[in-house]
Amino acid sequence: MVRLSVNGADRELDLDPATPLLWALRDGLKLTGTKFSCGIAACGACLVLVDGKPVHSCVTPISAAAGKQITTIEGLSPDRSHPVQQAWIQEEVPQCGYCQSGQILAASALLQRHPHPTDADIDEALQGVLCRCGTYPRVRRAIKRAAELVSQRVSQQAAQSADPMADAARREG
Amino acid sequence: METYRLTRRDFLRLSAAAGGGLLLGFGLPGLADTAAEGSSAHFTPNAWIRIDPDGQVTLQVASSEMGQGIMTGIAMILAEELDADWARVKAELAPADPAYFNPLFGRQATGGSTAVRGYWTPLRTAGAAARELLLQAAAQRWQVERSTCQASNGWVIHEASGNRLSYGDLAPAAAKLPVPATVFLKEPEEFVLLGRPLPRLDTPAKVDGSAVFGMDVTLPGLLTATVARCPTLGGKVRSFDATAALASAGVKAVKQISSGVAVIAEHFWAAKQGRDALRIDWDAGPNQGLDTKAITAEFAKAADSEGVVARSDGDIETALKRAAKTVEAVYTVPYQAHACMEPMNATADVRADGCDVYVPTQAQTATQDLAMRLTGLPRERVKVHTTYLGGGFGRRGDTDFAGEAVECSQAVGRPVKVIWTREDDLLYDKYRPATYNRLRGGVDAAGRIIAWDHRIAGASIRSQHRRGRVQGETDASNVEGARNIPYAIENLFVSFAMYNPGIPVGYWRSVGSSQNAYITECFFDELAALAGKDPLQARLELMDGHPRHAGVLRLAADKAGYGKPLPAGHAHGIAVAESFGSFVAQVAEVSLDRGRVRVHRITCAVDCGMVVNPDAIRAQMEGAIAFGLTAALKSEITIQDGHAVQRNFDDFPLLRIDEMPEVDVHIVPSREHPGGIGEPGVPPAAPAVANAIFALTGKPVRSIPIRLG
Numbered sequence: 001m002v003r004l005s006v007n008g009a010d011r012e013l014d015l016d017p018a019t020p021l022l023w024a025l026r027d028g029l030k031l032t033g034t035k036f037s038c039g040i041a042a043c044g045a046c047l048v049l050v051d052g053k054p055v056h057s058c059v060t061p062i063s064a065a066a067g068k069q070i071t072t073i074e075g076l077s078p079d080r081s082h083p084v085q086q087a088w089i090q091e092e093v094p095q096c097g098y099c100q101s102g103q104i105l106a107a108s109a110l111l112q113r114h115p116h117p118t119d120a121d122i123d124e125a126l127q128g129v130l131c132r133c134g135t136y137p138r139v140r141r142a143i144k145r146a147a148e149l150v151s152q153r154v155s156q157q158a159a160q161s162a163d164p165m166a167d168a169a170r171r172e173g
Numbered sequence: 174m175e176t177y178r179l180t181r182r183d184f185l186r187l188s189a190a191a192g193g194g195l196l197l198g199f200g201l202p203g204l205a206d207t208a209a210e211g212s213s214a215h216f217t218p219n220a221w222i223r224i225d226p227d228g229q230v231t232l233q234v235a236s237s238e239m240g241q242g243i244m245t246g247i248a249m250i251l252a253e254e255l256d257a258d259w260a261r262v263k264a265e266l267a268p269a270d271p272a273y274f275n276p277l278f279g280r281q282a283t284g285g286s287t288a289v290r291g292y293w294t295p296l297r298t299a300g301a302a303a304r305e306l307l308l309q310a311a312a313q314r315w316q317v318e319r320s321t322c323q324a325s326n327g328w329v330i331h332e333a334s335g336n337r338l339s340y341g342d343l344a345p346a347a348a349k350l351p352v353p354a355t356v357f358l359k360e361p362e363e364f365v366l367l368g369r370p371l372p373r374l375d376t377p378a379k380v381d382g383s384a385v386f387g388m389d390v391t392l393p394g395l396l397t398a399t400v401a402r403c404p405t406l407g408g409k410v411r412s413f414d415a416t417a418a419l420a421s422a423g424v425k426a427v428k429q430i431s432s433g434v435a436v437i438a439e440h441f442w443a444a445k446q447g448r449d450a451l452r453i454d455w456d457a458g459p460n461q462g463l464d465t466k467a468i469t470a471e472f473a474k475a476a477d478s479e480g481v482v483a484r485s486d487g488d489i490e491t492a493l494k495r496a497a498k499t500v501e502a503v504y505t506v507p508y509q510a511h512a513c514m515e516p517m518n519a520t521a522d523v524r525a526d527g528c529d530v531y532v533p534t535q536a537q538t539a540t541q542d543l544a545m546r547l548t549g550l551p552r553e554r555v556k557v558h559t560t561y562l563g564g565g566f567g568r569r570g571d572t573d574f575a576g577e578a579v580e581c582s583q584a585v586g587r588p589v590k591v592i593w594t595r596e597d598d599l600l601y602d603k604y605r606p607a608t609y610n611r612l613r614g615g616v617d618a619a620g621r622i623i624a625w626d627h628r629i630a631g632a633s634i635r636s637q638h639r640r641g642r643v644q645g646e647t648d649a650s651n652v653e654g655a656r657n658i659p660y661a662i663e664n665l666f667v668s669f670a671m672y673n674p675g676i677p678v679g680y681w682r683s684v685g686s687s688q689n690a691y692i693t694e695c696f697f698d699e700l701a702a703l704a705g706k707d708p709l710q711a712r713l714e715l716m717d718g719h720p721r722h723a724g725v726l727r728l729a730a731d732k733a734g735y736g737k738p739l740p741a742g743h744a745h746g747i748a749v750a751e752s753f754g755s756f757v758a759q760v761a762e763v764s765l766d767r768g769r770v771r772v773h774r775i776t777c778a779v780d781c782g783m784v785v786n787p788d789a790i791r792a793q794m795e796g797a798i799a800f801g802l803t804a805a806l807k808s809e810i811t812i813q814d815g816h817a818v819q820r821n822f823d824d825f826p827l828l829r830i831d832e833m834p835e836v837d838v839h840i841v842p843s844r845e846h847p848g849g850i851g852e853p854g855v856p857p858a859a860p861a862v863a864n865a866i867f868a869l870t871g872k873p874v875r876s877i878p879i880r881l882g
Contacts, residue, residue, distance in 0.1 A: 016422065019442050027397070027440035032389035033382015035563070036441075037514050038595045042822040045514055073382035080381050088380045092372060092788055095796055096240030097379030098386060098514040098563030123831035130822060132514045132564050133240045134799025136833035138792070 002062045006031065007075025017063035021055075022046045024062045025072060033073035033101050037130075044129030047102040048072050054109045073101035076108060083153065084108045087146035095133035102129045107143045116147055194225040195303065195344040221299045222251060224307075228327060228341030230257045232264050235273030235281055236288035237535045238375060239565035240796070241851040242789035243288045245373045247296060249785055250289070253366045254300030254359060257340065258327030264374050269537035269557035280538035284570045284680060286753035286849020289785055293847055301356035303347075310347040311338050326365075361783060361844055370788035375561070387533035387560045390520045392588045396425055398581045399444040399592060401451050402433035402601055405815035407675055408458035410434060417450040427451070428584040432573065435581050441592055459640070460675050460815030465607075468674045468812060469505065471642070472609035476630035480668035481647035483656040487664030492624035496615025498703050499624070502696060503611055505876045506688040508604035508810035509681055510817070510825060515563020516598040521578035522588035527554040530579065533562040535569040543572045547579045566800070567680035571603055596820045603679025604810050604817075606632040608651070608688055612696050620704040622715065625662045627655055627693065630670040632678050643671040650680075654689030654750060654856060659719040660697070660712070676812060682800055683752055683852040690750035690856030691805075691863065691877060698746075698864045699873050708864060709735060709747055722749050724841055725758035725778040732839050733760035733776035740764075743773065746865030750856035754848030755781035756841075759798070759857040761834070763865035768881050770806055772834040772862055777854065779838065782845035791838040794854040798836055801858025803828045805877050 002013050004021075006029060013019075013028045025031045025048070034057055037045035041056035048057045049071040076082045080089065084107050094100045103126065110117055110125040117125070122143055131139070223231040232251045238244040248264040251257075267273050273281045277291035304324050311329035312319040315336055323330050330337045361367075378384040403409060413434050415427035423443025428435050434453055438444035493499055519532040521544070528548050534540050537557050544555045562569055574591060581589040593601070608631030615624035633648035647669050656667045681687060701711035709730050716723040726749050730736070735745055742764045749758040762774045777794045784790060807826045811818045819825040863874035866881075 016442075023440060023442040026389075027442070030391065031382075032385075032391075035386075035515070036388065036592075037516065038822050040595075040821055040823065043514070043827075076381075080377060085380045089372070089376055092376060092792065094240075094373075094376055094379035095242070095792060096514065096562060096564045097375070097384050100379050101382050104380060127829045127831045130514065130827045130829065132512060132566075132800070132803075132827060134796035134828070134833070135792075136799060136828075136830040137795050137836055139830060 002066055004062060004065060004070060005068065006070045007072060013062065015062060018061045020058050021048065021060045021062050021065050021070070022057035025057060031072050031074050035098055035101055037098070043099070044102040044106060045099050047105045047129065049105055049109060052109065052112060054106050071105070073104060076104065082108065083149035084111065084142070084146045086149055087142040091138045091142040091145060093135050093138040093142050095135055099129060099131045103131065103135070103139055107139070107146065110143065111147060111150060115150060117143060194223055195306070195348040196223050221296065222255065222303050224303070224340050224344040226341050226344055228258070228261050228339050230255070230262045230340065232262060233267040233273070234264050235267045235275070235292070237283040237559055237562055237565060237569070238266065239283070239535065239562035239569065241793055242373050242786060243283070244375055245371065246289055246785045246789060247292060248374060249366050249371060250293065250296040251300040253364055254297045255304050256324040256326060256365070259366060259371065261327055266559045269541040274538070282538060282570060283535040283565070284567060286755070286852045289847045290754055290849055297358050298356055301358050302353055305353045305356050306347040306350050307340055307343045309350055309353075310343045314338065314343070314346065368784045368787065371786060373789070384561050386515050386563045387518045387520065387531065388515055388563065388592065390531040390560060390590060392520065392522060395520070395588045395590060396437050396439065396585065397441045397444045397590050397592060398435045398437040399441070399448045399594065400430065400433045400435045400577055400597070401448050401453055402597070403455045403457065405455070405457040405460050406677060407460045407815070409456045411454040411456045413454065414452040417452065418447040421447040421450050426585050428581065430577060430580040430584065432577055435577070435584070435591070437581055437585055437589055444592070445594070457815065463674060463676070463815045464813045465811045468607065468676070469609060471672050471674065472607070472630040475642055475670040475672040476609050476611045476628050478642070478670055480628055480630070480670035481645060483647065483652040483667040483669055485666050486662070489624055489626050489664045489666040492664035493613060493615050493626065495617070496624055497618040499613060499615040500699050500703055501613045502699060502873065502875055503609070504692040504696065505609050506607060506691065507877075508607045508676065508812070508817070509804055509808065510599050510602045510604060510810050510819070511564070511566045511568035511681060512599065512808070512825060512827065513562070513564030513566060513568055516595055517568070517574040517593040518591060519575040519578035520588060520590040521575070521582040523548055523579060523582040527556070528579065529556045529558065530575055531558045531560060532575045532578070533560050533569060534572070534575060535562070535565045535567070536572055539572050540575045543576050544579050547576060548583065566682040567684070568602065570680055595822065599810070599819055599821065599825055600817050602817075603677045605681030605687060606634065606651070606678040610692050612692070614696060614700045614703070616700060616704040620706060622660070622662050622700050622704060622711070623664055625660070625665045627667045628670065629655060629668065630672055632673045632676070633671050634678050634680060636671065637673050637678050640673050640675050643673060646671055650685045652685060652689070654686030654752060655693055657751065658693050659722040659749070659751065660715040661717055662715065682797070683855040686750055686752040686856040687801075687804070690748065690752075691859040694748040694750065694857070694860030695863050695867070695874060698867055707736070712749065721756040721780050722751060725749060725756045725780050728839055728841060729758040729760045729776050729778035732778065732837060733762070735760055744865045744868040746861045746863065746868060748857040748860035748864060750853070752849070752853045752856055754846070755779060755850060755853040757794070757853045757857050759861040761861035761865045763862055763869065765866070765869055765881065770862065770866065770879055770881065772802060772832070774835045774837070775858065775861065776837045777839065778841065779854065780841035780843055781848040781850050781853070782843050783847050784840060785847065787840055790840055790850050793850045794838045795836045797852065797854025798858045799828050799833060801855045802832070802862065805859035805862050806832070806879055809878050
């Protein structure tokens with residue numbers, strides 16, 4: 001038995017500890033948002049966040065992920081409200097959609113490190129995530145928009161907590 | 174308004190849907206009857222439109238959604254003529270059914286950029302007929318003349334009385350009316366939805382992991398299979414030892430199927446481990462020892478022998494003798510893989526009484542035909558469920574992976590999903606054919622291009638099973654983009670010599686134009702240089718009678734600032750191509766950075782006739798450019814010992830985000846019939862970049878992928 005913490009829930013899996021995390025998620029836990037494409041950590045379709053950092057689940061044995069916090073696309077938000085998902089919708093990024101879980105998770109990890117990423121930051125963080133449909137120009141725009149959405153949320157929260165009436169209204173609402 | 178009279182061919186069928194709604198579809202008689210009886214509230218095969226009493230409008234999309242946005246495009250066309258409330262429109266992927274045959278194909282398939290082109294009139298007619306029925310139902314309810322009622326945004330309105338009824342309220346009554354003999358189609362000026370950049374219906378499911386691709390299908394009792402296929406293409410299993418594979422944890426069965434040996438297991442990892450443990454003795458077959466060098470040599474021989482004439486204007490030999498200057502060149506393009514991000518896969522559940530295939534396919538009818546052949550079941554018992562496609566690009570027009578799933582399920586009597594690894598995907602692709610092209614051209618003393626001689630040699634997709642040199646036979650897809658160049662050159666000769674080496678080939682996004690546009694547009698620049706002319710001017714001078722080519726060229730050049738100064742070390746290259754009923758020109762701004770090609774920007778102009786969704790057009794141009802640049806700059810398939818050398822993304826690299834140029838897309842306003850949009854952006858990308866490199870270095874780029882030095 002291997003214990004994994006996936007999207008905030010503890011899960012037990014009766015699988016060989018050498019099984020790649022990708023297949024444990026997909027076949028064991030039926031979390032199919034994480035995609036198989038190359039199997040050799042060369043395309044990024046299988047990216048998940050492990051303790052907040054992007055990791056290629058296709059080459060990570062579950063034994064190496066035990067005890068760590070794993071976030072998949074399904075766990076990024078319950079309702080597509082994560083700023084990266086919102087930006088992705090606003091910019092109409094996906095085409096076939098198959099690589100998009102990896103793109104979105106790589107982008108969200110980038111924004112954690114760099115709240116205002118430059119083009120060079122985006123190139124560095126996303127160059128390992130391949131998209132055969134060529135959604136790259138929109139990926140770039142959506143990351144910048146997501147950065148704006150995060151700043152807006154932060155400043156709104158700051159404004160609300162600075163305003164006692166708004167704070168009270170929020171508590172009642 | 175345009176009047177459209179329904180004929181018997183349209184076979185419009187109207188029926189009451191489960192729950193009292195309206196169901197309207199095209200169908201062949203026998204099959205439509207079964208749809209009309211359909212009692213399931215969830216599934217109404219054979220219909221394009223369902224309107225529920227609560228106002229929900231559900232549209233069936235017969236085309237495959239592989240990223241091109243067709244689900245939304247088809248829904249927009251239907252909803253436009255229906256005057257539906259877009260917020261209440263839902264699209265579903267239709268099952269395989271003759272009711273959904275694309276008029277351009279005579280079967281249900283997605284390819285050749287035909288979805289909008291083929292379904293445009295049937296969809297509009299279906300939408301307009303449904304609107305007419307709703308109007309009639311409202312007129313009857315109010316006891317007023319039909320002509321005094323109007324449809325708008327999901328409502329029928331009677332202005333004089335101020336009465337209004339929703340489509341949902343009217344659907345049960347409308348379903349009982351006879352199908353109208355005549356419907357009215359809108360003029361483009363009346364379009365409310367078409368031409369607007371509406372958000373794609375599939376976007377939300379593609380940002381939260383909930384979109385179901387073929388890879389994600391799950392069924393009770395589902396097993397997973399991987400298949401070991403002969404390392405030499407075209408080889409066969411001689412014998413195999415499954416002992417170690419069967420002993421591997423989770424492996425349930427090892428079965429020989431048509432394509433090799435299938436290891437069927439509880440889940441993918443077990444199936445893959447099991448496959449690794451198989452011992453197989455292969456009969457390598459006829460391709461043993463075959464390599465790219467030998468194939469190229471055969472192509473060269475074929476190019477020098479007599480081909481089948483595709484076009485012959487004037488007298489090429491005399492013109493070449495008469496020319497003041499001539500140039501000769503050999504252009505080659507390699508095999509290319511489709512490399513869809515979702516590797517090939519399919520799920521089948523074969524039972525004594527029926528078969529269900531869940532598959533990311535571009536070929537519903539062919540999949541159904543294959544499953545019928547393999548199982549012996551009649552058409553109505555073979556259901557094909559199309560999932561989302563994680564890329565298609567032509568690869569999923571083949572059915573090999575679906576056949577494997579059906580065979581595996583038959584072999585074990587349980588539902589089985591066959592999953593290909595990336596290595597399988599690249600090694601057993603149906604590659605874009607490699608070709609070899611011998612060109613000669615000439616200009617006269619006045620600098621006019623007077624001679625164009627293009628002899629193509631390569632494999633045919635359609636006739637690939639006839640091995641070796643096939644005399645006297647041609648294939649239109651090998652000369653598309655070559656015989657229809659838009660230039661008025663008096664003496665113009667194009668021929669094709671077929672040589673089929675035995676490497677499986679298939680349709681690859683934009684097919685023959687993907688290579689021929691590169692070859693012809695680059696050779697044109699060689700001739701323009703010989704004539705001492707600017708490439709744009711030289712093109713425009715010879716484009717009489719091709720206003721749509723000239724239109725996109727001028728627009729792209731204008732928006733790119735063609736001819737204006739660029740940063741030092743940068744150059745523009747320009748190219749234009751017509752394919753699948755659309756016209757695309759691209760201007761690439763390129764520099765060379767320590768021997769590396771950098772594409773800074775591509776300015777793209779497209780004329781695809783009437784526009785369904787401009788944002789989808791932009792997305793398709795952006796994506797097609799990335800696809801074209803991968804072939805121009807990055808990837809190729811080479812053959813060694815009868816198989817591809819490249820196995821994964823480490824040696825078959827795709828364009829990355831840091832290599833993606835900025836792309837500006839400009840759409841020509843038009844009232845022409847819609848053209849295709851999934852493919853036509855690919856052909857100009859490679860020649861635009863190659864022509865910029867020619868402008869920078871003075872050396873023509875005669876093979877792709879481009880290797881400097």
